[in-house]
Amino acid sequence: MALAMEISTMAQAMQLHARLLKSGQEDPTHFQNLSKLFTFSALSPSGDLTHARHILTNLRTPNSYYYNTMIRAYSDSPDPARSITLFLSMHCRREEQHGVVVPGPDKFTYPFVLKACSKLRNTQMGKQIHGLILKSGLISDRYVNNALIHMYAGCGDSGLALKVFDEMSERDVVSWTSMIDGFVDNNRPIEAIKLFELMMESGVDPNEATLVSVLRGCADTGALSIGKKVHSFVKEKDLSMKANVGTALIDMYAKCGCIDDARRVFDETMDKDVYAWTAMISGLASHGLSEEAMEHFELMKSCNVKPDERTMTAVLSACRNAGWIGKGLYHIRSMKKYKLRPTIQHYGCIVDTFVRAGQLDEAEQFIRKMMPIDPDVVLWRTLLWGCKVHGDVERSKRLLKDVELLKMDSRDCGSYILLGNVYAATGNWKEKAKMRELMNQRELVKTPGSSRIEIDGNVHEFTAGDSRHVEAEHIYAKLNEMEENVRREGYDPKVSEVLLEIDDDEKASQLLHHSEKLAVSFGLIKTDPGTAIRIVKNLRSCEDCHSFMKLISKLYQREIIIRDRIRYHHFKDGECSCGDRW
């Protein structure tokens, strides 16, 4: 016991360990202490992995617990590759220093090393380890399978993740959650929501993690009614107080256009941390409520919650949406105070603020002279987009020469398309044609715009020019009919009747979604603003949509709210709250 009390620092432990090794004595108390110290240094957030590794290296008879714990610690560290290296030494039963034989991997080893593969997005290694698991006979282990799902999804292959999930004989809540989360992370939120529903039908009780994942899926698709159902579930189970679920709810409501509900959840959330505050600030900012967003930021600081990089992005985007250049500059400078280093996103917000205010000179100077880091394609594209909007042909020509956007990221179709548009705006049709040709040569497929809409709890997804939806024929027929009406008579109020008819007969027809046709927006007229927001959320041709909404709000004398990529637009009597900068 005396010995146990003695060992309280790593140095003492090392010393004693060396002494004991030398004398050949083995004191069980000592090893118990060493094990405790090892676990502490490997697993506590303040732990020192070099110490833990040192202990492991010097053990005479290391058991798999030590190795597994070390692999686990490495997989959570900033350098997960070490986790794989150590795993390989276990796999090869490689002898470490002092002739110590390394234990082989067991069912605890695999989940940790798979996590490292996921973090490194190393599918190849993940697949090889999957092979080893098959050979080892551990493939029926639930934990191992759950980790495999997570690994494949984390590496961007939700198909393989689903294969593992499907082939599992016994699934638990973690299996379901990992798969749901994997779908969300791989931009398949509709499948995520469907799987969640299937999970409920199967009688598996979701936990907080599941709810958080499915709420993220709802936020991505605008699936408000499912989000609301989840919220009721949260209330029933009395989970709403938890900050993680609260944050997911705030984000979901804000992204579905229900800022009041977001505020309500925020007020109910106990122990608001930086995540919850950031979700609220960013939601307010995207709803054009910049003043309130800044008030929340001040309030957050007065509650002793320190902002992080993401909070600052939300704050800067509030400044951007309000057109506050001075404030934006003030806040990006203030980041130093919080020991935060501005990233390209933060600088991007500032450049965008200049661009939106039409201060293209300032924007360019800022990129060239004020930024301590190299600008990326997105930044140059923001400026180029500004040239197009503000008709600064000379600058765009100069930028095209100087910046060589295409070389910076030759796989990014957005640049080609924007450049093509700029050339077209300057009347340079030859160059525009060249862009198209270049895209073809490099075999770039134009990423189509896509949007999703929820009807009666089902989320439908559409891709521009896509005709795979089961009701596609009807939908496109109606779209064409409406488009014809518009073309013939300007705006035709009969359109709303057509829509009502569609609404009664076939629900699917609300899914008027995007093609880059104006007709897209018609579906909003007889639906609530929340639906309107959700439909146009991903619209590409915002300019068309914007002018169309002005027309509709005037004709129908009602308020319409839509959201483009940056903010919400409130149309009243044909005027938009954003000051109509289109």
Add this chain to the structure above:
DNA sequence: TTAGGGTTAG
């Protein structure tokens, strides 16, 4: 042992 909240632009 495994899963889990907030960011911009396009």
